[in-house]
Amino acid sequence: MITEDIYSKYLEMLLQGSKKECTKITQDLLSQEIEIHDLYVHLFQASMYEVGKLWEENRISVAVEHMATAITEGLLHLVYPQIFAAEHTDKKAVISCVPNEYHQLGAKMVADIFELNAWNSYFLGANTPSSELIRMIDEKKPDILGLSMSLFFSLPHLTSMVEEVRSHYHDLEIVLGGQGFLWGGHDIVKKHNRLQIIGDLKTLESYIHTRTS
Amino acid sequence: MKKPDTDKSVYGYLYHEAAIIMLQLDKDGTVLDANKFLLDFIGKDNLTPNQKFHDLLVDFGNLPSFSELVQGGQSARLLNVTSHRGLPQSFYFTFYEEDGYVLAFGQLDQLEIEAVRNNLVDANAEINNLARDLQKKNAELEQLNKLKNQFLGIAAHDLRNPLGIILNYSMFVADQAKEVLNEKQVKFLKRIKDSSYYMLKLVNDFLDVSKIESGKLELQLEPCNMHALIEQNVSLNQVFAEEKQIKLVFKSKQHIQEVMADNSKIEQVLNNLISNALKYSFPDTTVEVAITRQENKMVISVQDEGQGIPESELAKLFKPFQTTSVKSTAKEKSTGLGLLICKNIVKGHQGTIWVESEEGKGSKFCFSLPLAEPDNLQKNQIHDMVTPDKHQTVQNIPEENMEKSSPPLSSGILDLEEIKKYQSIGIDFLHNLIDMYMQESPLLINDIKDASEKGDYEKMHSTTQLLNSTSVKLGAVQLGFHCDNILKLDVQKNQQFIQESIVKLESLFLETKKALLAVKNSKD
Structure with a gap:
């Protein structure tokens, strides 16, 4: 259970850049057999949303935000043995950032949520060129493609990436997500079939359930 | 002595050299002049005439107006400027108002950068250590997978002979005892036969897979x-x-x-x-x-x-x-x-x-x-063989019939003279041969001697594999010489028994004229 105290302490350590303390808090929670889902949503996602907000409000610098991101991304490793060892179905998802998008943490957590729900997910990191994405889709033949846009400024890249994917794969189901959509870009849903925007990890999980059966 | 013009030097340094943003603006926030560092940072094409200060900033709609910023004066204000790569960088800005103009200075927090740098170095070291760990674990897993294939191979091989015996004897009993067995017992026997046949096939496939997976697919081109x-x-x-x-x-x-x-x-x-x-x-x-x-x-x-x-x-x-x-x-x-x-x-x-x-x-x-012979696919090349085949000599087979590679298979009437040449043969073979033959089942005879004594599983496997599939196709009974539990018969000491058996066999062949498919370990 992530109490208010644990969360505040974690956020404070995250902003100070203390990886050691953050690791300790996460390990303690894992040893109490916390649900991975809770850890992702209520600790990692919640704290990173707050870090993002602090940066947008010019209350912390880019450097601090990057440090917090790097620490959180490192903490995901603590969870991987559990996530990957679980029983998997043969469902597949390819998750990627759009070109020029350097924030990969959100997309990575989305890939992990797929894994947590017994899917095989293949993650392409930050700033992925369209050609590389197409190659991956070709190789893995996923059931779902997930694209992440953290910054609204990446919208033109996202739009052209979706168009390119669609020109190759007419029926591939696409989900879009990321904090960039808080600022707009929702019109894209009207332009394409089998494409939707998913706001957060909780909605993502319900969505995955509808696609698993 | 002339007093040095410090102001000019300082200004020159800030304008051309210093890693600090320096901007001269009017009261409305229009940029009038900027130093080299700013131009380098945002890209000099990105500063257009009459550009506003706010156009240089990352704005999430919550920025104070320019006059509010200027009123804040010299207390440092954290603002994000978009770099020439389109990425934001945080600068601490201070503002000075003078003669109707505004001077703005923006600097990076060097201590913070130092802290981030240290963290990055640590994180990089940690990732590299993790990567090393992963590589090592990968190598261990590959090793374990090889071991798994070996176990699979050994288990499958050792299961095959007893399974062959169960299969043959269930058929034998079904036939020999059909008059005394009731319908249910016949059904049971059939189940035994069918199941052991299926298991034999599975075990043979296991052997194939374990050989292929361990990189020992041996091609005799x-x-x-x-x-x-x-x-x-x-x-x-x-x-x-x-x-x-x-x-x-x-x-x-x-x-x-x-x-x-x-x-x-x-x-x-x-x-x-x-x-x-x-x-x-x-x-x-x-x-x-x-x-x-x-x-x-x-x-x-x-x-x-x-x-x-x-x-x-x-x-x-x-x-x-x-x-x-x-x-x-x-x-x-x-x-x-x-x-x-x-x-x-x-x-x-x-x-x-x-x-x-x-x-x-x-x-x-x-x-x-x-169609064309590829350069790397040459005659008799053995692919991915880890160890050379050391046990090619199969005991008890005459020299002239020995082959260096797995024996080519020929079909036709069994040459009984060939059998006579062998120094020892399985005693059960003769009994079984006679008994089975009486059922009028086609016979498939595997005369590869017990290579397993030499641990030569590869060789045994390659030959018996085809024999198994052929015998299954024909519904034939396959007799294996190489079964560990078949007694060896000394030809010299048991000449009479062999002679009698062969005579009996020959008469059977003549009587029934049933086709007999034999597999010989010879070139012809």
């Missing part, structure tokens, strides 16, 4: 007449086709030159594809085997008019133990390994295997083999 090979395999399968009232035809569309291939392995592929097609086809349909030439390769296809395979299941066909929703038409069993073995054999020949299928219309399994 020799000129191969694909026409003849297909014709032979089609005729072997004709019996089963007729049983199921399926028309099995071979259409050769062009003349195809010989290719370098491992005959027995390619035959295994053909047999697998053809028997699969029969397995999943309904009566009164046709299975067509064809061979065509396409550029520098030959393509062999086996096409049925069966049920077809759903598109979603095509990808898993060539993976181990994958079953599809398609069911065999006469409840034939499948080990789920056949196509995986085919794929690896074809790949070993530098060919490809694929399937085209449409639900309700049928499937077409194809494989291609390169």
